Amino acid sequence: xxxxxxxxxLFLVVVAITIGIxxxxxxxxxxxxxxxxxxxxxxxxxxxLAVSGDYMSAASFLGISGLISTVGxxxxxxxxxxxxxxxxxxxxxxxxxxNSGRYTMADQLAYRMNQRQVRTAASLSTVAVSxxxxxxxxxxxxxxxxxxxxxxxxxxxNVVIAGVGALMIFYVTVGGMKGTTWVQIVKAVLLxxxxxxxxxxxxxxxxxxxxxxxxxxxxxxxxxQAFLEPGLVYGVTTMAKIDFISLAMALVLGTxxxxxxxxxxxxxxxxxxxxxxxxxxxxxxxxxxxMTLVLGFGAAALVGTEEIAAVDPAGNLASPLLAEAVGGGExxxxxxxxxxxxxxxxxxTILAVVAGLTxxxxxxxxxxxxxxxxxxxxxxxxxxxxxxxxxAFVIGAIAIGLSILAQDLNIAFLVALAFAVAASANLPSLxxxxxxxxxxxxxxxxxxxxxxxxxxxxxxxxxxxxxxxTGTALFADSDWSYFxxxxxxxxxxxxxxxxxxxxxxxxxxxxxxxxYPEFEVRALTGAGSETAHH
Amino acid sequence: xxxxxxxxxxAAYHRIHDSDDFAVLRKRVRGxxxxxxxxxxxxxxxxxxxxxxxxxxxxxxxxxxxxIALIFGLLQFASTFxxxxxxxxxxASQLDPISAGLLAEYDKKDV
Numbered sequence: 111x112x113x114x115x116x117x118x119x120l121f122l123v124v125v126a127i128t129i130g131i132x133x134x135x136x137x138x139x140x141x142x143x144x145x146x147x148x149x150x151x152x153x154x155x156x157x158x159l160a161v162s163g164d165y166m167s168a169a170s171f172l173g174i175s176g177l178i179s180t181v182g183x184x185x186x187x188x189x190x191x192x193x194x195x196x197x198x199x200x201x202x203x204x205x206x207x208x209n210s211g212r213y214t215m216a217d218q219l220a221y222r223m224n225q226r227q228v229r230t231a232a233s234l235s236t237v238a239v240s241x242x243x244x245x246x247x248x249x250x251x252x253x254x255x256x257x258x259x260x261x262x263x264x265x266x267x268n269v270v271i272a273g274v275g276a277l278m279i280f281y282v283t284v285g286g287m288k289g290t291t292w293v294q295i296v297k298a299v300l301l302x303x304x305x306x307x308x309x310x311x312x313x314x315x316x317x318x319x320x321x322x323x324x325x326x327x328x329x330x331x332x333x334x335q336a337f338l339e340p341g342l343v344y345g346v347t348t349m350a351k352i353d354f355i356s357l358a359m360a361l362v363l364g365t366x367x368x369x370x371x372x373x374x375x376x377x378x379x380x381x382x383x384x385x386x387x388x389x390x391x392x393x394x395x396x397x398x399x400x401m402t403l404v405l406g407f408g409a410a411a412l413v414g415t416e417e418i419a420a421v422d423p424a425g426n427l428a429s430p431l432l433a434e435a436v437g438g439g440e441x442x443x444x445x446x447x448x449x450x451x452x453x454x455x456x457x458x459t460i461l462a463v464v465a466g467l468t469x470x471x472x473x474x475x476x477x478x479x480x481x482x483x484x485x486x487x488x489x490x491x492x493x494x495x496x497x498x499x500x501x502a503f504v505i506g507a508i509a510i511g512l513s514i515l516a517q518d519l520n521i522a523f524l525v526a527l528a529f530a531v532a533a534s535a536n537l538p539s540l541x542x543x544x545x546x547x548x549x550x551x552x553x554x555x556x557x558x559x560x561x562x563x564x565x566x567x568x569x570x571x572x573x574x575x576x577x578x579x580t581g582t583a584l585f586a587d588s589d590w591s592y593f594x595x596x597x598x599x600x601x602x603x604x605x606x607x608x609x610x611x612x613x614x615x616x617x618x619x620x621x622x623x624x625x626y627p628e629f630e631v632r633a634l635t636g637a638g639s640e641t642a643h644h
Numbered sequence: 645x646x647x648x649x650x651x652x653x654x655a656a657y658h659r660i661h662d663s664d665d666f667a668v669l670r671k672r673v674r675g676x677x678x679x680x681x682x683x684x685x686x687x688x689x690x691x692x693x694x695x696x697x698x699x700x701x702x703x704x705x706x707x708x709x710x711x712i713a714l715i716f717g718l719l720q721f722a723s724t725f726x727x728x729x730x731x732x733x734x735x736a737s738q739l740d741p742i743s744a745g746l747l748a749e750y751d752k753k754d755v
Contacts, residue, residue, distance in 0.1 A: 183713055187695060190720045194688050197727055201677045321708030328709065339703040340695035340713050351696040358692045362685075381743075385735060392728045396721055545674070627661040628649065634669055635743040637660065637750035638653060 113446045114259050120454035125277065128293050128461060132281050135289030142491040143640070145286035145498065146213035146473050147376040150642040154383045156295060158390020161374045163294030165192075165365075165391065166301055166398055167243075167463045168250040168456055169525040174399070175432075176425030178406020179418050182327075182337035184344050185406055187354070189399035191361030196395065198366040198537075200388045205381035206544045206633040207372060212640050215369045215536065216478045218633075219543055222625035224551040225487075228539075229478035231558040235535040236369040236478075238562060239528050240471040241509060243370070244464055246524035248274055248513035250426065251460040253521075257427055258453045268514050274464060275510035281465040282472060282502040286495075290465045291377060297462035302398065304455040308429065308448070309401040311436040312408035323404070326411035337410070353595045357526060360599030364529030367536030370470040379642035405429050412436065424521065430456070468509070472502035519584070523574060526597060530569075534561030534602040538610045544633060546614075550622040553614030561606025568598035656753040660746050669742045676734055684727055691716055 139145055152160070170192065177185030211217035216232035251274045252267040259266075281289055316323040324338055331337040344354035365371060375384045409418060409428040412435045418428045430452045434440060437448035476498035481489040489497075516524075538557040542549040573579040577591035595601075632638050649657070660666050694702055695713065702713035 186714075186717055187692075190688075190691070190717055194684060194720060194724055197684050197724060198681065200728060201680045201731060321710055324709035324714075335703070335709075338709060338711060338714070339699060341699045345696065345699055354696055355692055358688075362688060382740065385732065389728050389732055392724060396725060400718075400721065628654065628657040630670070631657045631660045631666065631746070631750075634666070634673060635660065635746040635750065637657070637747050 113450065116446060117258055117450040117453050120450050121457050124454050124458045124461070127296065128277075128281065128458070131292045131296065132285035132289040135285040135292055139286045139288050142213075142495055144288060145495045146477065147373075147640075148287040148291050150377060150379055150640065152291060152377045152383075152387075154378065154386030155390055156291070157374060157378050157383070157387035158394065159298040160291045160294040160377070161371060161387055161391040162394040162398070163298035163301070163459075163462055164370055164374060164466045165395060166298070166459065167247060167525070168254070168460045169246055169521055170398075170402070171301065171305070171459055172250065172254070172426045172429055172456055173424075173521055173525070175402045175405040175409065176418070176422075176428040178403065179409040179413070179428035179432075180415055180425035181343045182331060182333065182407075182410070183340050184342050186403055187340065187344070187358070188361065189402060191358050192365070193392070193396050193399055195362045195365035196388060196392045198363065199371070200385070200392065202541060202544070203366045203372070204375050204384045204388045207540075208375045208378065208381045208384040209636045209639045210544075210629060210633040211376060213373065213376060213477045214474045215372050215540070216474065218629075219539060219554050220482065221632075222543075222622045222629050223554060223619070226483050227551050228554045228558075229482050231555050232536075232539070233474045233478040235531065235558050235562050236474040237471045237505070238566070239367075239369055239531050239536070240467045241505075241512070242524055242528040242531065243368075244467045244509045245513055245516050245519070246521045246528070247460050247464050247467070248509060249517055249519060249524070250521050251457070251464075252513070252517060253422065253426060254453070254456055254460070257422060258430065258449075267517065271513045271517075272510050274460065275506050275513070277461055278464040278468050279503055279506035281461075282469045282506070283499040287377060287469060290462075290469050291374075293462045293465060297458045298394065300455050300458055302394065304452055305398060305401045305405070308433050308436060308452065309404045309408075311448075312404055312412065312432060315408075315412060315436060320404075323407055323411055327407040329411075331410050331415045333415075349594055352600065353597055356595055356597040356600035359603055360526060360530040360533050360597060363533035363537055363599075363603055365532075367532035367540060368528070369474065369532075369536065370466045372540075373470055373473065376640070381636050381639075405432055408432055408436075426521065464509075468502050468506055471505050472498045475501040475505070523596070527565075527569060530597060530599045530602060531562060531565045533599060534565040534606040535559075536561070537603075538606040542610050542614070547623055547626040547630075549610070549614050550617060550619035552617040552619070553610045553612075556613030557606050557610030560609030561602055564605045565598050565602035568593045568595075568602055572596055572598065652753045656750050660749055663746070663749075665742050665746055669739065669746070672738050672742075676731065680727055680731065684723065687723060688720065691720055 174188050216229045219228040248271050252271045255270045256267050328337045344350050378384050409432040413431045418425050421427050433448040433452040434445040437444035439445050476494050480497045481494045535558050539554045571593040573591040574596045576585040577589035705711045
């Protein structure tokens with residue numbers, strides 16, 4: 111059996127397992143609360159695994175280890191931001207959100223504000239963040255499969271993207287939140303086990319001496335000791351340093367504004383379980399990033415930075431190549447088996463994350479735009495769920511189309527952009543609403559649109575989109591890069607908060623202030639919150 | 645508005661809101677959340693700034709090839725785990741009993 115056959119076989123096993131789960135879950139899904147929130151009966155560990163599954167995307171698994179293997183320590187900075195960010199979710203958001211919302215991010219705003227306005231705004235930013243994130247995953251899936259199966263680019267890549275899209279539409283429309291959550295749980299277990307296996311095998315090569323591994327990595331990287339120090343990419347100029355600080359802000363503040371993470375807190379019965387699930391997520395994600403550190407430096411040491419970059423300049427295949435190396439190298443049975451195994455895990459990762467993202471945007475379109483704005487709350491639950499399924503289909507189709515167009519975009523950039531939009535547009539209104547009595551509709555709407563427009567606008571005028579600076583800009587031949595940074599967060603995040611503040615103090619909304627005491631009691635104690643459905 | 649509340653619900657919400665227990669709960673929730681956030685953000689920002697502007701310091705080797713930058717990075721992991729554990733202990737002993745009492749108060753309204 112050739113390597114490719116084995117890889118394809120394992121891919122098919124992953125697909126079969128996930129389809130099985132989805133069909134089982136569809137039988138358990140009856141009400142709207144089942145479809146949107148999985149019946150709210152997941153345990154802390156289950157939801158912690160699912161949250162981790164949603165979070166540890168292909169960009170984390172392939173992207174961060176790839177970055178570490180090619181640029182060294184600077185790649186590690188990503189993992190730290192991604193982990194520390196969970197404290198914002200734990201301390202400020204998870205429990206209060208669980209108690210004050212139902213199905214979508216907009217619910218907690220709509221409780222005390224003008225529903226039509228805040229739901230429209232929140233739905234728009236939910237879809238925007240999810241689409242950027244979706245693109246990153248689907249482009250990644252195309253690249254991964256083309257490189258692993260050693261097939262010609264072009265048509266096959268498009269077929270793979272369309273196939274992933276079709277599967278994701280299937281998971282979401284048939285399985286709903288329950289199916290998607292179980293797919294995440296299975297994926298998280300597969301990902302953690304696969305990563306642990308490769309980590310242990312890698313450390314064994316160095317007799318568990320981390321210092322030796324780092325030394326070998328520095329030697330094989332071609333950059334010497336600088337490979338183990340910060341600044342290889344982000345320390346070249348002052349502007350690069352500011353760009354890095356901007357990125358760091360988006361990473362740490364973006365997580366608690368990611369809609370597909372936020373709605374996971376609705377799948378548990380109480381705020382206490384929401385807390386436990388974040389704690390499980392922090393534990394799992396923390397150990398996962400510690401392991402990617404070993405994978406990244408291990409890949410540099412055992413495969414070599416030059417070799418990794420030759421296969422894929424962004425380094426995205428560092429982990430699969432490392433798996434092959436520790437399994438016995440190219441041509442050996444062990445190498446082929448481990449390579450196929452890790453590739454299948456990466457594939458499962460992509461499938462699960464795209465499903466979570468599609469469900470999130472479809473829920474928001476159905477629950478916020480259709481049921482509340484269009485039908486003014488007169489839609490039946492059945493109607494709402496039907497529209498959610500149609501929306502999943504449409505969003506899936508749009509994502510497939512955009513991904514085929516966006517094939518050459520850098521995956522890490524798309525993910526960073528999703529985090530920046532989440533931090534600029536979603537986090538300000540979320541925090542103001544939870545903690546500030548005076549906050550009102552105008553404040554929420556200004557914060558969301560202000561953060562969204564400034565963030566996307568600055569990216570359009572950044573060196574990532576045009577100009578010769580980065581060398582990989584979309585329009586390298588013309589230059590309208592008036593904003594010098596690749597990461598907009600350092601400007602757009604404070605701008606989102608400022609707009610929320612200004613919008614609030616320039617208008618008075620008695621109803622919003624009067625309902626705050628009820629909202630606050632509900633958020634802090636869970637009195638009157640949505641309960642579990644059995 | 646998201647939903648219409650009954651008079652008894654509204655009365656219960658306001659009774660709880662005005663109670664001393666609720667004032668204590670709010671003070672503790674906000675106290676831990678704001679202080680904790682300020683602490684870990686300052687600690688994280690220090691790390692980010694040192695990584696950008698004090699590369700010389702971060703590059704000092706401590707044991708073998710393990711330098712200060714790596715140790716500092718791992719300390720960020722440790723502090724994240726630590727704050728999460730401290731919060732869960734604090735919440736279980738200082739927050740959950742009060743919120744459970746208030747929730748029971750709310751559920752009594754229908755009796």
